[in-house]
Amino acid sequence: MIRPPxxxxxxxxxxxxxxxxxxxxxxxKNLDRMAGxxxxxxxxxxxxxxxxxxxxxxxxxxxxxxxxxxxxxxxxAEAMVYGGVRNVLVTNEIVGAPKLARLAAxxxxxxxxxxxxxxxxxxxxxxxxxxxxxRLPVLVEINVxxxxxxxxxxxxxxxLAREVAAAGHLRFAGLQAYQGRAQHIYDxxxxxxxxxxxxxxxxxTVTALGRAGLPCETVTGAGTGTYQFEAAxxxxxxxxxxxxxxxxxxxRRVEGLEFENSLFVVATVxxxxxxxxxxxxxxxxxxSVDAGMPTVHGRPDLEFQRAADEHxxxxxxxxxxxxxxxxxxxxxxxxxxxxxxxxxxxxGIRGGRVEALWPIxxxxxxx
Amino acid sequence: MIRPPxxxxxxxxxxxxxxxxxxxxxxxKNLDRMAGxxxxxxxxxxxxxxxxxxxxxxxxxxxxxxxxxxxxxxxxAEAMVYGGVRNVLVTNEIVGAPKLARLAAxxxxxxxxxxxxxxxxxxxxxxxxxxxxxRLPVLVEINVxxxxxxxxxxxxxxxLAREVAAAGHLRFAGLQAYQGRAQHIYDxxxxxxxxxxxxxxxxxTVTALGRAGLPCETVTGAGTGTYQFEAAxxxxxxxxxxxxxxxxxxxRRVEGLEFENSLFVVATVxxxxxxxxxxxxxxxxxxSVDAGMPTVHGRPDLEFQRAADEHxxxxxxxxxxxxxxxxxxxxxxxxxxxxxxxxxxxxGIRGGRVEALWPIxxxxxxx
Numbered sequence: 001m002i003r004p005p006x007x008x009x010x011x012x013x014x015x016x017x018x019x020x021x022x023x024x025x026x027x028x029k030n031l032d033r034m035a036g037x038x039x040x041x042x043x044x045x046x047x048x049x050x051x052x053x054x055x056x057x058x059x060x061x062x063x064x065x066x067x068x069x070x071x072x073x074x075x076x077a078e079a080m081v082y083g084g085v086r087n088v089l090v091t092n093e094i095v096g097a098p099k100l101a102r103l104a105a106x107x108x109x110x111x112x113x114x115x116x117x118x119x120x121x122x123x124x125x126x127x128x129x130x131x132x133x134x135r136l137p138v139l140v141e142i143n144v145x146x147x148x149x150x151x152x153x154x155x156x157x158x159x160l161a162r163e164v165a166a167a168g169h170l171r172f173a174g175l176q177a178y179q180g181r182a183q184h185i186y187d188x189x190x191x192x193x194x195x196x197x198x199x200x201x202x203x204x205t206v207t208a209l210g211r212a213g214l215p216c217e218t219v220t221g222a223g224t225g226t227y228q229f230e231a232a233x234x235x236x237x238x239x240x241x242x243x244x245x246x247x248x249x250x251x252r253r254v255e256g257l258e259f260e261n262s263l264f265v266v267a268t269v270x271x272x273x274x275x276x277x278x279x280x281x282x283x284x285x286x287x288s289v290d291a292g293m294p295t296v297h298g299r300p301d302l303e304f305q306r307a308a309d310e311h312x313x314x315x316x317x318x319x320x321x322x323x324x325x326x327x328x329x330x331x332x333x334x335x336x337x338x339x340x341x342x343x344x345x346x347x348g349i350r351g352g353r354v355e356a357l358w359p360i361x362x363x364x365x366x367x
Numbered sequence: 368m369i370r371p372p373x374x375x376x377x378x379x380x381x382x383x384x385x386x387x388x389x390x391x392x393x394x395x396k397n398l399d400r401m402a403g404x405x406x407x408x409x410x411x412x413x414x415x416x417x418x419x420x421x422x423x424x425x426x427x428x429x430x431x432x433x434x435x436x437x438x439x440x441x442x443x444a445e446a447m448v449y450g451g452v453r454n455v456l457v458t459n460e461i462v463g464a465p466k467l468a469r470l471a472a473x474x475x476x477x478x479x480x481x482x483x484x485x486x487x488x489x490x491x492x493x494x495x496x497x498x499x500x501x502r503l504p505v506l507v508e509i510n511v512x513x514x515x516x517x518x519x520x521x522x523x524x525x526x527l528a529r530e531v532a533a534a535g536h537l538r539f540a541g542l543q544a545y546q547g548r549a550q551h552i553y554d555x556x557x558x559x560x561x562x563x564x565x566x567x568x569x570x571x572t573v574t575a576l577g578r579a580g581l582p583c584e585t586v587t588g589a590g591t592g593t594y595q596f597e598a599a600x601x602x603x604x605x606x607x608x609x610x611x612x613x614x615x616x617x618x619r620r621v622e623g624l625e626f627e628n629s630l631f632v633v634a635t636v637x638x639x640x641x642x643x644x645x646x647x648x649x650x651x652x653x654x655s656v657d658a659g660m661p662t663v664h665g666r667p668d669l670e671f672q673r674a675a676d677e678h679x680x681x682x683x684x685x686x687x688x689x690x691x692x693x694x695x696x697x698x699x700x701x702x703x704x705x706x707x708x709x710x711x712x713x714x715g716i717r718g719g720r721v722e723a724l725w726p727i728x729x730x731x732x733x734x
Contacts, residue, residue: 002731003442016465018733050676072677075370092677095637095648095693098383117638118692148678149638149646180675270462271484271516279516281462284705286733290651290674307657308547309417309704310439310459311515325485326462337676338651342708344731364369364711364730366385366653366677 002344010354013328017268018282020343021330022246024350026262028060030245033258035064038239043231046070046089046220048242051337053362054346055083057245068111070220070240074102075365081110083361089113089220091176091240093121093141093149099367100128104136113137115176117151122163122170129169137173138164139218142205144198146181153201154208161214174218175209177202178240183225184291188255195229203235225254248336250291264297264330265339267312269323278323280312282331287312288338297330304331369711377721380695384635385649387710387727388697389613391717393629395427397612400625402431405606410598413437413456413587415609418704420729421713422450424612435478437587437607441469442732448477450728456480456587458543458607460488460508460516466734467495471503480504482543484518489530489537496536504540505531506585509572511565513548520568521575528581541585542576544569545607550592551658555622562596570602592621615703617658631664631697632706634679636690645669645690647679649698654679655705664697671698 005019015021038045047061049069058069058080068087071077077088087110094103094114106112107129116122116138129136142157143150151157157175165172182194198221206216220238222230224247230236243251246263267282284307287294294312296302301320305313312331316323333339341363348356372386382388405412414428416436425436425447435454438444444455454477461470461481473479474496483489483505496503507527510517518524524542532539549561565588573583587605589597591614597603610618613630634649651674654661661679663669668687672680679698683690700706708730715723 003734005734016463016734093637095635096383117640120692143640147644148640148675148680150640152640268462270460273484273510273515273517273519277514282733284655284657284702285708285731288651289657308515313515325487335651341652342731342733364652364709366649366709367370367372367383 004345004347004357006347006354006357008354008357012349012352012354015266015347015354017266017328018286019266019347020340020345021264021266022346022348023262023264024348024355026260027245030247030259030262031060031064034241034244038231039065041231043236044238046238046240048240049076049080049362051242051340052245053079053340053360053365054358055080055085055361056358058083058085067238073365073367074099074106075367076362077106077112078102079362079365081106085110087111091115091178093117095121100124101131104128104132104134107134107136108132113139113173115139115141116160116164117141117149119160119163122160122167126167126169135169135171138170139174139176139220140164141176142201144177144179144201145194146179148180153205157205158208158212158214161209162212165214172214174216174220175202175205176220178221178223179226180223183223184250184254185225186253186255191226192229195226199230199233199235206235224251224257224259243336246336249295249332249334252332261297261332263333263336265294265333267329267331269325269327269329272323272325275322276316278314278316280314280329281310282312283307283310285309285342287331287333288335288342290338291335294331294333297332299329302329371712371714371724373714373721373724375721375724379716379719379721382633382714382721384633384695385653386633386714387707387712388631388633389713389715390629390631391715391722393627394612397614397626397629398427398431401608401611405598406432408598410603411605413605413607415607416443416447416729418609418707419612420446420707420727420732421725422447422452422728423725425450425452434605440732440734441466441473442734443729444473444479445469446729446732448473452477454478458482458545460484462488467491468498471495471499471501474501474503475499480506480540482506482508483527483531484508484516486527486530489527489534493534493536502536502538505537506541506543506587507531508543509568511544511546511568512561513546515547520572524572525575525579525581528576529579532581539581541583541587542569542572543587545588545590546593547590550590551617551621552592553620553622558593559596562593566597566600566602573602591618591624591626610703613703616662616699616701619699628664628699630700630703632661632700634696634698636692636694636696639690639692642689643683645681645683647681647696648677649679650674650677652676652709654698654700655702655709657705658702661698661700664699666696669696
């Protein structure tokens with residue numbers, strides 16, 4: 001029901017604002033760079049679709065070699081499968097009969113895997129899979145330092161893997177081992193240290209599972225901040241990086257990443273009450289501020305100071321250039337994932353005009 | 368395209384999660400309480416629709432005496448007018464030809480007012496109104512201490528009001544004077560002090576305008592945190608409170624407010640790795656954390672510690688009751704407005720079952 005802020009062919013400087021704009025050249029370069037990094041290594045790329053929520057982007061990733069995508073929600077997985085993706089891993093625990101039924105039903109349409117960290121949940125999942133006549137690949141999630149979901153590494157994981165292997169409609173497929181809290185450690189050495197600790201836990205668990213006769217076909221994890229370390233580990237088989245096509249202001253602060261910002265919230269100055277203060281038409285409903293305020297692309301003389309529901313207050317730093325009513329600013333959101341989730345359309349630009357409008361099909365897919 | 372998480376008649380404990388749930392008894396009590404507060408006073412209520420983004424709620428407010436609603440965006444105003452609201456004030460500056468055309472066109476369908484703080488914008492607005500053959504009521508926005516939009520009080524406001532009055536297709540209708548930064552000052556005396564300062568600036572400007580032969584038919588402002596003060600000022604004629612139907616965790620920390628929480632994000636425990644840690648299925652895409660983490664309604668023994676994209680980590684305080692997989696928690700969002708903007712449906716409950724599903728028509732209305 002939400003109209004797109006432009007049409008294909010619209011000059012880029014006439015896109016209505018606020019709009020979620022993708023610089024297609026930079027975006028494609030980011031996709032190519034990641035594909036090149038993975039090529040020839042014993043790991044596959046399974047990018048996280050929670051970032052982009054868009055089957056168009058997923059298919060671009062798959063065309064460059066990705067084996068499929070990850071999702072966090074069953075409804076995201078439905079949007080991906082119905083949008084043409086043939087292989088989806090839900091990197092999350094799914095609880096409750098309605099969602100379990102939808103997950104099992106979806107596995108009749110495409111290859112669909114899921115994670116567990118609880119024995120009762122394994123039994124519920126098995127019952128749902130039986131009801132739809134499917135055999136679901138299931139990964140045991142282990143806690144590798146993020147202290148979120150997941151059983152502890154080692155024997156707890158082996159015990160749960162045995163439950164999965166014993167379930168008639170499930171197949172033990174390996175380990176989910178994502179260290180989410182390491183992704184945004186800015187310092188390269190400290191980030192590597194956090195991931196080395198995670199890798200030790202994974203290796204210990206894979207060994208224990210092997211001793212128990214439960215080989216891990218898949219060990220999956222990693223994000224845009226750390227994928228180089230997991231790729232080199234020799235134990236991870238899949239990388240789940242999600243933010244690399246777009247990047248954001250916080251990931252740009254992370255040392256040693258080779259991707260560039262392709263995603264912008266384009267905003268218009270709708271008030272300029274003083275020479276050093278401008279107000280743009282993008283606030284909390286146009287940008288997620290959970291990882292800090294956006295930066296202003298190409299304008300280091302401007303500081304996005306604070307956001308209200310529909311206003312962003314921008315300060316001109318001493319000596320900065322003037323800002324006028326109607327000026328357009330390219331804002332780099334602090335955190336791309338929850339920012340994308342505020343929009344219904346990507347506006348893809350190249351050569352100064354709109355080349356693509358991609359619907360964000362899984363926007364708001366919470367169930 | 369997003370399915371509702373329940374049907375009318377669904378037992379409340381079977382609503383799929385995360386869901387945006389309204390306790391209809393508490394919601395109606397909040398509406399009645401505000402209507403009662405305004406009744407018999409020389410002020411009218413014009414609630415802010417940026418909070419609820421739903422014509423159903425707007426019509427409930429109007430049925431209890433509100434003169435219409437406010438909006439921040441032209442697209443929000445469109446959603447309200449097309450949903451049956453006859454009187455809308457856009458409490459914001461509107462910049463750019465496409466939006467100005469839509470605003471002027473909408474004024475052919477209903478009473479639509481707008482704010483200005485710039486002389487060039489007055490001329491653009493006049494041209495758009497001329498093109499659609501309408502005469503728009505226009506309020507001059509003044510800065511009463513929030514340092515966001517608005518000209519300075521006094522002579523700057525008079526000069527801009529003269530421009531409005533001289534424009535052939537505009538009508539000078541009064542002042543927009545909203546002190547947004549005062550709303551969440553928790554301490555009652557300090558909050559009153561901030562608003563008294565704002566009221567002084569408004570009174571000075573109204574007097575200067577009167578001397579210039581420009582009487583203010585409308586002086587509008589105020590929010591849920593301060594409306595009592597503006598209502599008693601003798602100078603404000605309209606109150607723009609928005610959050611009072613729902614409230615949120617941050618407004619509950621504001622001393623002296625008589626409204627109760629009616630809005631909840633209902634979430635399910637989808638992982639419980641340790642006795643003192645549970646993970647729910649509601650994170651940054653289900654709750655805005657810009658004003659802090661949600662509280663857990665009726666469970667002071669639980670602390671919502673942190674949010675990731677789709678996960679919320681909940682800690683059991685020492686001595687707290689056990690949390691089990693599948694348990695449902697009623698979360699009170701830190702900030703209601705950007706949280707509502709994440710959902711497509713309100714699920715209204717009463718007597719333990721779903722009584723209403725209201726579409727959030729202006730969700731994502733950024734243009």
